[in-house]
Amino acid sequence: MPERALPYRPHNHEACVSQALADARAICRQQNARLTPIRERVLELIWQSHKPLGAYDILAMLGTEGHNAAPPTVYRALDFLLQHGLVHRIASLNAFTGCTHAGEHHRGTFLICRECGNVLELDAPDVTRAVEAAAADVAFRPEEITMEVAGRCPRCQGEPGHA
Amino acid sequence: MPERALPYRPHNHEACVSQALADARAICRQQNARLTPIRERVLELIWQSHKPLGAYDILAMLGTEGHNAAPPTVYRALDFLLQHGLVHRIASLNAFTGCTHAGEHHRGTFLICRECGNVLELDAPDVTRAVEAAAADVAFRPEEITMEVAGRCPRCQGEPGHA
DNA sequence: CCTGCAAATGTTATAATGTTGCAAACTTTG
């Protein structure tokens, strides 16, 4: 399952998308939530792209396949997916990416390559722990943690331009 | 326009603003950068508010004092201030806040209270270290780190509504 | 079946945030 999250290495992406969709369907069934066609299609589009997609990117994609949607349609689907932990919003990019740990209520750490645009979601308990400790020191009660690191991924150090 | 708010502890905020401005002037002199009247005024407005200000908040404030600025004026001033480490941008809020460690090349951790809107910038070396370690594990080279924690500040736990 | 409610989607308009491009004013420096 971690392989699914690694854009650095080539892999069978179609399989990884269908796995994500299957997981999503299971999670929604379990939570009595309706993964409607639009919501599922949005999730699929997000997963098909290794790079985070903006809401209007998704809108455009839906447009090219005949579904002439308006912004609220997409934002509502995204809200649903966020709510159920199926995607993350990357605040520093105004974009959305598939959650690689769907189901486990969590908040990932995102490594965003400035060169190729790929994003890697880490499950970094040490980071979370450090943040929680720092917050506890000043009696602050954390509810949502945003950790986004922009930089260079391994492949783009040295030989830039990998898309 | 956000009303002025008390931070965790009462203090002489005017003094703390003038200190920040004095520091900024020193830093700019040292770096051969021009802290022009607009830039200084924007920095002052940001410091006078304990809550992060949006670019358009600043724009409106400048408007009420007769300076009828356009968005680029504000964004350019903000870019300058960011460049020189005098303010931070809070991505999850689309807003800007004064940097409490200006001059020391660093990246803070921000605790954002959802109740009162105040923001506390921590210097949390443990967090930074944990993030860097996690990035190093996957050979990712971090350049800019965004850490924003939304939650409840001490004053707003229990008795909500502190502005 | 149908009926009525709640959830989901469609539709239109608009708000909020951020950028581009070019001209004018100002600063610095030779």
Place this chain on the structure above:
DNA sequence: CAAAGTTTGCAACATTATAACATTTGCAGG
């Protein structure tokens, strides 16, 4: 002063996100 570079003014525009209200769909109970 004059040239060069930086900063600001200004108009238009691009992108991201939400509000408000109408319509359709799914589904439980009569």
